[in-house]
Amino acid sequence: MLTNTLKNAPENAGIYQFFNASGMLLYVGKAKNIKNRVKSYFRFSGELRASPLLSSRIAKMISEVERVEFIVVQSEHDALILENSLIKQLKPKYNILLRDDKTYPYIAINLAEPFPRFEITRKIINDKNIKYFGPLSGSAKALLDALYLTFPLVQKKGCLKGKKACLFFQIERCLAPCEGKIDTASYAKIVHQALEVLNDQKKLISLLHVKMEEASLKLNFEEAAKLRDTMRAIKESLHVTHVELLNLEDYDVFAVEMMEKTAVIMRLFIRHGKIVSTSHSMMHNAYGFDKEELYQRALFEFYNPMHQTFAQNILLADFFNEADAMRSFLSEKFGMKISISVPKRGEKEHLTALARENAKAILMQQRTKNSTTLLEQLQSLFTLHSLPKRIEVFDNSHLGGVAPVGAMVVWDEGFSKSSYRRYALHYRDEYAQMKEMLERRIADFSKEPPPDLWVLDGGETLRKLAETLLEKAGVHLDVLAIAKEKVDAKAHRAKGSAHDLLYAKEQSLALPPHDKRLQFLQRLRDEAHRFAIRYHQSKKQSKDLALTLQSMGGIGDASIKKLLSYFGTFEAIYQASEEELMLTLGKKLGSKLFTNLKK
Template sequence: MLAQKIKNAPKSAGIYQYFNASGALLYVGKAKNLHNRVKSYFRFSEQLSASPTLSARITKMIHEVENVEYIVVQSEHDALILENSLIKQLKPKYNILLRDDKTYPYIAINLADPFPRFEITRKITNDKNMKYFGPLSGSAKALLEALYLAFPLVQKKGCLKEKKACLFYQIGRCLAPCEAKIETASYAKIVQQALESLSEQKKLLHLLHVKMEEASLKLNFEEAAKLRDLMRSIKESLHVTHVELSTLENYDVFAIEIVEKTAVIMRLFIRAGKIVSTSHSFLHHVHGFDKEELYQRALFEFYQPMHQTFAHHILVAESFEEADALAVFLSEKFNQKITISTPQKGEKRHLISLAKENAHLLLLQHITKQHTSITEQLHALFDLTALPKRIEIFDNSHLGGTSPVGAMVVWDEGFLKASYRHYLLHHKDEYAQMREMLERRIADFKKESPPDLWLLDGGKTLRQLALGLLKEARISLDVLAIAKEKIDAKAHRAKGSAHDLVYGKSSALKLAPADKRLQFLQKLRDEAHRFAISFHQKKKRSKDLSMELLSIEGMGQATLKKLVSYFGTFEAIYAATQEELEVTIGKKMGEKLFQSLNK
């Protein structure tokens, strides 16, 4: 049956999907000609077998294939988009899944404003008055903070609206354009200096160093330490030595290094002949990597978001089969000529060598640091299908049976707090609450790819629930559940002796309380529980503080909204000085509020 399906494959562009005997999806691929592509995987003799030209990883996959299905599309470009979408949603066992498909941050400024200020953005607009610096990686926040410490710019978004000089003017961090204490032409010169310092970060670092020394001489050690940390953050954002090309061209440089089951993608961003930032991603796959496939996916994922700027010249350390087709696809997508090349000499070859060298060093450091990591131990212990690099942990909670909420925390070589999620739930029993939360997460797989592992705070029943939901969605994903052992129908959680059971593919596993693998899973579960509980506490505290503020004479919903919008949190409102409150809600009300809060 399989041989017949392969021979009858359509001769048009499309997607092919390989399944094993149990119907689990193994691999999703695209092809300009499905018939030729699928047939190339096999050798037809007395018995269907894997082609001898395949890599070890793909050969292993072919030995598991029992069925193949096709989706025909209009063009090779459509196939490329559909392939990417299916891999992200369904997470096939043998495909490489990349998760760095979000736009990178930029520092932006609107030069059309009379007194413009810098901001971090991830969305690029086609406006000639907007100037962008980037793409940046982890250094965006540090650079922005450094600009506002080094130059007397408008510090807050709402400053100019108040028409009155604030605390920043008093401490010399702003020149009060709100009171017309500086002309637009003079302010524009300061903006130009700030822009130059972004391009020449040595200038910015020098300014920070001077301010750090001044703070130290004034015995303001807290400010000096803050400046020191900012300088360190900016320096560490560039993993490469200073490079300045003879031509003021823009390049995006990609290099990939692989050692067994670990790979690193290194990117250099060259703007106007200078490296403005770098970024890298580590990848782990139980079945290893194919470098050509990894280059293709790395480029496709990086240039997938529409709202970003990029170089029209892409340099890759090694050529790959799909490079020309991908360049055509990107050119048509962005309606401008984009090239993908592997330079062999000159300055561009030097950039490639630099990227490869840094990729190699990063990978060696990473492997040395990991060395039989806890996730590899979990992979072996529970016979997981994928190395659990990225883990999502779920817990649900309620207050006396009311206001149920769910929490999802994420682990990826550390807790990724930016990826945490809260869920306001509608059901009262824990089973239905978990079902609602998991269904909503599965629905989000189109926007945010599945992880390698789910960990649930619960027992066998909740694990079976999760597996059932994933099967309905045809998604391959490992699931573990951790629950407190029941003794006399009560959860046993004696201090120093946490008797937890872990549910995997086999029966419940009881590990010793001192077992590092159990402690790691407990750490993940406890973080999800803490996040859920803190959400309840924060909601209750915010409600209490809100009611307290509204009880003050003259305080209404509009004034309260203005305070929250400016300060961000109720805690910040309570900690504000009288001057800050007066700037926000006026002198009379600010004074009254300050006195009420400090009785």
């Protein structure tokens, strides 16, 4: 069956998907010619088996393949986009999923303004008057602080609106253009000096050092400490600071290094012959990595956002087979000639070697850290498919079926509160509530890719529910559940003494209360519970306030909609003045409502 499918595969550009015997998606790949690509994975002489030319990771995958499906598209470019979309949504077992589809910060200044300020932005606007410095990584805020500590610029966005010199003028950090104490031409010279040192961070650090010594001599130790911390942040954000090229061009430099089940993607950003910033991504994968795939995914993810600047010359430390296709894709996407090359000598080769050495150094630093981290211990304990760096935790809350809500909190090297989600639910029982919430989250995978792990507040029944929903959607994702200890038939949440049960696939554990792994999962569960309870209380309060309003004569659903449209919340309605209520509902009804609310 599989042999016939492979031999009859289409010879068009498109996507191929490998599935195992249970129907789980193992791998998504793209190809210019699907038939040639899928046949290259197999040896057809005798029994069908993996080609001896494959890496151990891919050979293991092929040993599990029972079924293959194809999607034909118009071009190789379309295949690349579809492949990326499917990998993010479905998270196949053997694909490498990067989470670098983010925009990097820049420092920007609008020179068209009479007294411009430097600001951090993540969006590039096509305006010749705006100058951008970047892309930056962790150094953006430190560099911005350094500029305002070093140069007497307009310190705050609202400074000019005051029309009166403030504290910054008194401490000699601003020259008070708000009072006309400096003209635009003189201010422009200061901006020019700031732009020069922004492009030469060694000079900026020297200026900060001078300022720090001056502050110390004046016994202004708080200012000196701030300058010291800013210098340290700038230095630490750059793995490399000593490179200056004779050729004042822009380059984006990529290097990939791997060690066992860990890989690092290192990026150097060269602007006008100087390294302005660096960034790196570290990944862990139980099945190892393929360097070619890492390069392809690193380039696609970095250049996918449209609203950013980039160098037209991309330098790689290693050649990979898809480089020409990627160059063609990027050139077409951005409407300009993009070059991708692997330099063999000279300054460019020095840059790629530098990126490679930094990637190796990061790998070694990681290796010399604690032998196993808490997340690695969780991965080992529950035999998780991947290291659970990003975790989504779900809980729901209601009171006798009233105002049911769901909450999702996210752990990503700490609680990522900007990623939290709230769900207004419609069912009265907890099973149906969790099902509704998880189905809605799965539907959003195309916008927000799946995490590495789901943790549910509940028992084995809810864990199996989650696995069923994920399997139906074709998504490979680890799921754990944590069930609260019952004391006298009530959930027991005592810190440090709760004997909660943990559920994984074909596994249930009762770890001792002092176990750090249990305490970590309890911390995740408790944060989700807190977030869910808070939303439930807010929703119930709003419902109670709405019922109170409706009990007042003449206030129906249409009137409540008008009031919410104007005031935004029920609390604001209850605090409104009589004039505001009359303006919203009319003189008679508004006055009547105000009188009733004040009783």
